[in-house]
Amino acid sequence: MIGHHLRGVSLAAITCAVLGLSACATTGQGTEETAAKPSKDKTLAAGLDPATTLNPYPSTYQPLPRENFAVIGATVLTGTDRKIENGVVVVTDGKIAAVGDASTPVPAGYRVIEARGRYVTPGVIDVHSHLGVYPSPGVQGMSDGNEATSPNTAQVWAEHSLWPQDPGFNTARAGGVTTLHILPGSANLFGGRGVTIRNTPSITMQGMKFPDAPYTVKMACGENPSRVYGGRNQSPATGMGNMAGYRAAFIAARDYKAKWDKWREDGEGAAPTRNLQNETLVGVLDGSILIQNHCYRADEMAMMIDMAKEFGYRITTFHHATEAYKLAPQLAANGICAAVWTGWWGFKMEALDAIEENAALVDAPQGSCAVIHSDDAELTQRLNQEAAAALSAGRRAGLDISEEHAIGWITSNAAKAIGIADQTGSLEAGKRADVVIWSADPFSIYARADQVFIDGALTFDRTNPAYQPTSDFELGQPGYGLTAANVTEGAR
């Protein structure tokens, strides 16, 4: 793969791939200098050189006002297989400063949150969301998640469809969700780029964009692309048509990359014309853009793994992956995460063999990465319950799985699945202070998120209306400002 023409952007990109993903082609700021200048001084007009436009829609995210604080007395599930009874979590300047038992010192002047009888976990991460791109209300004018006009739309970016006023962001936050990975739909072989966001209210997409999170690309196996395009008497109409479509796209991307590499090396003739579709796939080939692959069946996942080897890239995460349990050792061996549901099955042929034990069986091999995802504006509010159902099924199967391990399916493993594990997903010193205080054990159906912190800032508080944000859409709608009469909290 590494040939003699190591120049320009390809050198930078391959260096990125070798050094790790987080510093490359990110959605954050300050990354443009990692792209090398053309070897000859041939500056292109604005917007025409991919190497200088890696991040044209940069994050403007700022944490909400915050203070230093410590949560004491709670049962802490750290997201690193650790459970601390009567634990202490210290947050300084929006970062986790310390996590430990009751002897952990709390610096003077810190606000102390007494959480005896309650639970603390990392903020929940949903790796498969369409909030903002398929918002509520689900009306035609707002249905912006599937550019179902061509089997390869790697050129579209979900962030350009994202409506920040989707009320679903608020209900997700009330369920403890602090980070969302927003994907295009699965009509196409390549649906476009995904975007990772902080679940903090903002007027703009850029104001939610997770700084320095890697870009991703949605791919889709199986029934959806072949049904959508076959139904139009167009390729792909079959599984083999799907494979031919992916391969043709990667061949085109390799060709595109070679043209740029050559131009950067010899500077002869006109620069290649920038092509957004190929640019995304070149990002896959150089490791800076992470594959998020909607793929249900085990046999199809095995072919996708081979195809990644054929073209020299790696797959980060299979989504839905209803048959991942049939391929658990291979997924672990290839370092691929599987993001799955617990309860969804049978809605189409490729979901027929979905089982509740999927996450638990995927989780079993050494080096595995099991993730529970939602793909749904209702389920995203209760990923802890979906994880509880998966844990319950695993235990029913005789697997010895602890809660402190299973919480990783919606926190640390989820962070790994979208390339942000160095920043969030666990309660470890130095990580972003994305923290949920639960009213009870989060694996109980009765648990609710009491307080949700994002980067150390209180962003939702179940008992304080001042921290219960509403979107512009919600203002003045039927029922606005009213509460259901005679409702008592948590009566049992």
Added chain:
Amino acid sequence: MRLPHILAGAVAALSLAAPALAQDTVAIVGGRILTGTSVIENGTVVIRDGKIVSVGSGSAPSGARVIDATGKTVAPGFVAVDSGLAGTEVGAVSGTNELRNSANTLSAAFDISYGLDPWSFTLPVARLGGITRAVVVPQHPGSSGGHVHEDETAGAGDGGYQTPGLFAGQTAIINLGQGGDILVKPRVAMVAPFGEAGADIAGGARGAQFVLFKETMAEVRLYARNKSAYERAGLRDLSLSRADLEALIPVANGSMPLIVSVHRASDIQQVLRLAREEGIKLILDGAEEGWLVAGDIAAAGVPVLLNPISNLPADFEMRAARMENAAALNAAGVVIAIKGNEGSTHRAREARYNAGNAVSHGLPYGAAIAALTVNPARIFGMAGQFGQIAPGAAADVVVWSGDPLEPLSQPSAIFIDGVEQPLTSRALLLRDRYRQQTPMPPAYRN
């Protein structure tokens, strides 16, 4: 796959005891009993001849097979409402779907009971979620049936079925007992979509649907009074077929309830008024904005089938959807039944979680259990026959490892009509096949 000896082999492989026969006396002792209307600690449930014989603090009768439920919870089997169980296998495979009538020759007369399959693999999966009965309903453009996520329906339109008329057809009650005659009662209720879906059928506006509906009821009454003239072709032309007219007579005279799928508060009020004017016995389905008009619903004595987790303004007729809807309706005195997800077919088993979420949003625990058990029985005219642990009721009993609303709880014994059910399903067979490692491929592991 479904040959009896294969199934028997699978059961043996799971080391299950032979299922109890209905005539055996079974005593479930030591558990926390949720009867559907009350709680009995350390109680005893006695089952014989398919029925509950007794429930209370007594000891097991001599000769009874005793099931120790110490530390466990004993509950009535749950009743799935607004369900598609036994009426479909794979949502996207239309050949397996018996829930939709796509012909325009039949509307109210569509009778779902003929298409229900006792061998459906949806039934054992739901059973492991504690469900022992289901009210199976025809689907229509406004129903919660089917997998509706955009991601999965990309380019597929609305599933490609048209609706034949104002009425989707008639529901049936089934039990989920293995291998038996699952039909408990056909034609227990009529289904009609209102709100946006109903308006679309009528041509796009609510004002058309209500007028058409009233005209239809007038025709049904005219037909019912003049059947002999109709047969002689001595009656003016009617818009519905004879079969549809016949099917609607019990609706028009108030003896068969009409399940109205409706969401918006103002639509609920209009439907309540319509039912009052037409003398129709109503059941509301959905009612996401019901809490805004809870007093009206309660005053009308109309029960509600609802999903307590529907809290998003999914469209313009659900803008006031709230997690507290179930609690508010219950507090106002409305009889509620709690649904599973996505049409209560493949995800029917999640009804218990939905009930738990209603509890965490204010619904009293006992009311949540009732909303899964006695209330649906009451709503569909089966009070006392199933849905509670009470003498004389069908012995639909589930022994749970703990609180049945908790995901971490699982059933350890399930009885339907007094017959113990195997704790297996196609999904568990898949699980066990792939949990093993053998030199031969999985295909050789049964």
